[in-house]
Amino acid sequence: MAHAIEVAGLTKHFGPVKAVDDLSFTVDEGRVTGFLGPNGAGKTTTLRMLLGLVNPTSGSATVLGQPFPALRDPVHTVGAVLDGGMLHPGRSGRNHLRTLAKASGIGSQRVEELLQLVALADAAHRRAGGYSLGMRQRLGLAAALLGDPKVLVLDEPANGLDPQGIRWLRDFLRQLASEGRAVLISSHQLAELGQTADDVVVIAKGRSVAQAPLQDIMSRARGGGVRVAGPDVRRLGDILYQAGARVSGDPTQITVADRTGEEVGRVIAEHQLVISELVPIGASLEDVYFELTGGGAGGPS
Numbered sequence: 001m002a003h004a005i006e007v008a009g010l011t012k013h014f015g016p017v018k019a020v021d022d023l024s025f026t027v028d029e030g031r032v033t034g035f036l037g038p039n040g041a042g043k044t045t046t047l048r049m050l051l052g053l054v055n056p057t058s059g060s061a062t063v064l065g066q067p068f069p070a071l072r073d074p075v076h077t078v079g080a081v082l083d084g085g086m087l088h089p090g091r092s093g094r095n096h097l098r099t100l101a102k103a104s105g106i107g108s109q110r111v112e113e114l115l116q117l118v119a120l121a122d123a124a125h126r127r128a129g130g131y132s133l134g135m136r137q138r139l140g141l142a143a144a145l146l147g148d149p150k151v152l153v154l155d156e157p158a159n160g161l162d163p164q165g166i167r168w169l170r171d172f173l174r175q176l177a178s179e180g181r182a183v184l185i186s187s188h189q190l191a192e193l194g195q196t197a198d199d200v201v202v203i204a205k206g207r208s209v210a211q212a213p214l215q216d217i218m219s220r221a222r223g224g225g226v227r228v229a230g231p232d233v234r235r236l237g238d239i240l241y242q243a244g245a246r247v248s249g250d251p252t253q254i255t256v257a258d259r260t261g262e263e264v265g266r267v268i269a270e271h272q273l274v275i276s277e278l279v280p281i282g283a284s285l286e287d288v289y290f291e292l293t294g295g296g297a298g299g300p301s
């Protein structure tokens with residue numbers, strides 16, 4: 001069966017600029033895939049090629065096995081939010097959706113369903129121009145979902161959202177994936193995708209630098225071990241050493257290179273030891289991301 005999204009050898013040159021360079025990845029149904037890279041890495045250009053808005057220099061991008069322009073029923077196949085979703089500021093949220101629905105032969109019942117789903121029912125009669133950024137993002141999501149598509153493509157949907165908005169979005173996207181949809185979501189911040197994405201594709205300067213389950217990338221960040229201090233660390237060190245752990249340090253403080261904080265915590269509890277400090281050490285999520293992307297291709301956002 002075809003992947004929900006398949007990008008193969010995709011390349012785009014703008015004159016001398018290689019915006020996307022021989023990029024390949026797949027996205028499957030039932031999963032949220034994070035598409036990560038610093039500003040200018042080539043994310044938007046890739047998504048625009050996937051949606052048939054930019055012609056590739058070479059390579060291909062398909063949705064459910066077809067290039068976007070060849071899809072027989074695009075509205076019911078793939079929904080997208082690019083540029084935060086375009087809207088007419090003088091129109092109400094409800095009218096904005098009704099206009100789009102009508103153009104695609106979709107009834108107004110679906111509009112009401114979606115207004116409920118994205119928590120905009122109460123504000124649906126107000127001018128969309130007066131909506132907060134979060135409300136506009138939710139309206140964009142509703143528009144993308146009008147045709148109940150199997151595949152969703154979202155360009156930086158968390159941009160500018162407050163923590164509540166990000167949390168809402170995370171739960172919403174997880175729900176869409178649990179219904180069997182494929183969700184591709186771009187971001188320039190790895191931390192933003194924590195607890196949202198199942199898989200991540202990381203790009204820098206148009207090229208893929210990592211593709212893995214998010215958990216794998218996270219565990220690279222946690223791979224530095226733990227430092228423990230306190231009256232019973234000597235005993236703890238002996239117990240861990242005998243269990244095969246890599247332990248170093250002195251009688252007041254030890255470092256355990258190959259155990260997580262939780263694993264060490266369990267040994268402490270099991271043996272009823274007294275400690276005063278237990279600190280995870282090693283790279284942060286940001287450190288791992290910077291290492292992967294070469295410190296950010298496009299400077300600060």
Ligand SMILES: Nc1ncnc2c1ncn2[C@@H]1O[C@H](COP(=O)(O)OP(=O)(O)OP(=O)(O)O)[C@@H](O)[C@H]1O
Binds near residue numbers: 019
């Ligand atoms: N129409 C265009 N003409 C010329 N260069 C372009 C065009 N569109 C994008 N680029 C260049 O291609 C590169 C990739 O840009 P793109 O917008 O795809 O990156 P991005 O990862 O989406 O970044 P951002 O997060 O800042 O949107 C950049 O160097 C950009 O300046």
